[in-house]
Amino acid sequence: MRTVNITKFFLGCTTALFFTMHGVQANNVPQFPRSETLPGTVVMVLPEDSPIGPLPPVVIPAINPQTQAKVELGKKLYFDPRLSGNNWISCATCHNPAVGFADGLPRMLGGPASREGGRNTPTIINTAYNPIQFWDGRAATLEEQALGPIQNPNEMNETLDNVVKKLSRIPDYVKAFKDVFGSSVTADGIAKAIAAFERTIVFANSPFDRYMMGDEHAMSESAKRGMILFNTRAECIKCHSGPNFTDNKFHNIGVPADGPLKEDLGRYNVTKQDADKGAFKTPTLRNITDTAPYMHNGFFPTLFEVVQFYNGGGGRSENKSPDVHVLHLTGQEVNDLVEFLKALTGELVQVRYTATPLVYPELPREF
Numbered sequence: 525m526r527t528v529n530i531t532k533f534f535l536g537c538t539t540a541l542f543f544t545m546h547g548v549q550a551n552n553v554p555q556f557p558r559s560e561t562l563p564g565t566v567v568m569v570l571p572e573d574s575p576i577g578p579l580p581p582v583v584i585p586a587i588n589p590q591t592q593a594k595v596e597l598g599k600k601l602y603f604d605p606r607l608s609g610n611n612w613i614s615c616a617t618c619h620n621p622a623v624g625f626a627d628g629l630p631r632m633l634g635g636p637a638s639r640e641g642g643r644n645t646p647t648i649i650n651t652a653y654n655p656i657q658f659w660d661g662r663a664a665t666l667e668e669q670a671l672g673p674i675q676n677p678n679e680m681n682e683t684l685d686n687v688v689k690k691l692s693r694i695p696d697y698v699k700a701f702k703d704v705f706g707s708s709v710t711a712d713g714i715a716k717a718i719a720a721f722e723r724t725i726v727f728a729n730s731p732f733d734r735y736m737m738g739d740e741h742a743m744s745e746s747a748k749r750g751m752i753l754f755n756t757r758a759e760c761i762k763c764h765s766g767p768n769f770t771d772n773k774f775h776n777i778g779v780p781a782d783g784p785l786k787e788d789l790g791r792y793n794v795t796k797q798d799a800d801k802g803a804f805k806t807p808t809l810r811n812i813t814d815t816a817p818y819m820h821n822g823f824f825p826t827l828f829e830v831v832q833f834y835n836g837g838g839g840r841s842e843n844k845s846p847d848v849h850v851l852h853l854t855g856q857e858v859n860d861l862v863e864f865l866k867a868l869t870g871e872l873v874q875v876r877y878t879a880t881p882l883v884y885p886e887l888p889r890e891f
């Protein structure tokens with residue numbers, strides 16, 4: 525057991541709020557009693573091995589301190605289609621705030637011909653908490669990740685040199701880069717500003733968070749039962765653990781192939797270790813109601829189908845994780861789990877679309 529002072533978690537909380545939660549009991553049913561040790565002071569004791577709980581504050585890397593001006597610049601870049609080869613696709617085309625910062629498609633459409641890619645577009649909500657990026661973990665930081673899609677021929681299909689050239693002809697950008705980085709427009713600055721913006725896209729205060737803070741009524745009875753199943757018999761906690769509901773590791777759960785790729789080897793493409801064949805990063809479950817369809821290839825349209833898939837023991841794969849097996853959940857229990865997943869959706873961060881500087885540096889290369 526460890527005690528966590530969640531004042532650290534909630535900036536702006538003047539009263540120290542703590543909360544007590546005991547772990548899985550001998551009879552395998554977790555109890556979640558709260559204790560008030562001082563008026564307005566609740567102590568939260570999280571079990572060492574099942575640490576779901578409210579999100580801690582985002583850690584800002586020392587190489588990229590967060591400033592308001594940098595976040596504003598990052599937001600402009602995020603919405604600016606001139607980062608792409610045909611001046612037509614922005615980060616927000618695929619990570620669209622109106623569609624849970626994803627695209628609502630099973631697999632992305634991108635590149636000059638809008639071709640279907642092999643993988644589902646993950647949300648950028650709470651990516652600030654990811655120690656690894658992409659379904660196969662091939663990038664570590666948001667800074668490292670941001671320049672990838674610009675250059676990917678199947679995504680934005682542009683060269684960094686060209687982007688820098690285009691933006692350098694737009695006075696608003698030249699001024700913003702000077703103010704924020706003290707330099708001209710650079711690829712490094714583009715990556716840092718976009719990453720700084722992404723670190724502001726954090727959704728917290730879900731019904732689950734409010735329940736954990738002591739609001740008994742924040743979750744329905746069905747969701748509460750679902751939470752207990754999640755932590756115990758349904759074994760979801762084995763992989764979807766921690767405040768962001770992911771162990772940030774890679775597992776093969778046997779999702780059937782779908783879309784243009786006959787086989788996607790996932791993490792194996794990065795490590796070349798046989799054990800990683802077909803393994804993908806455990807995704808966060810926060811805001812999961814906003815980001816259907818599900819899995820690395822968008823195979824499942826609904827959460828109900830996802831839970832049924834786990835209940836039936838996952839898919840078929842030689843390399844499947846031993847932690848995915850038949851669960852024998854009743855219909856009611858499947859519904860309870862789905863209700864719990866729905867309680868993980870936090871409050872929408874309002875992102876006002878700021879018009880990008882209205883100067884067209886050149887005609888699009890292609891349409």
Ligand code: HEC
Pocket residue numbers: 602607613614615616617618619632633634635641643644645646647648651654656657658659660666669670671673674678679680718
């Ligand atoms: C054409 C659609 C498309 C565009 C445009 C696009 N992305 Fe993505 N993005 C994807 C897909 C698909 C993935 C997953 C790819 C994979 O895992 O192999 C992804 C992954 C990511 C991730 C990793 C998230 C995670 O949880 O692992 C981040 C962060 C991200 N994109 C940010 C951006 C930024 C910033 C831009 C603009 C510079 C951008 N994307 C442009 C489709 C797109």
Ligand code: HEC
Pocket residue numbers: 754758759760761762763764774775776777778779803804805806807808809812815817818819820821827830831834835845847848861
């Ligand atoms: C062995 C580890 C493991 C266990 C146990 C596990 N998951 Fe997952 N979960 C994953 C991985 C890995 C993925 C992504 C797999 C893929 O795309 O191929 C995933 C994907 C998901 C998704 C889709 C997320 C998205 O954004 O597409 C949901 C929802 C989900 N799991 C819920 C659950 C629930 C509910 C349980 C318990 C019944 C559970 N998981 C048990 C590892 C696990």
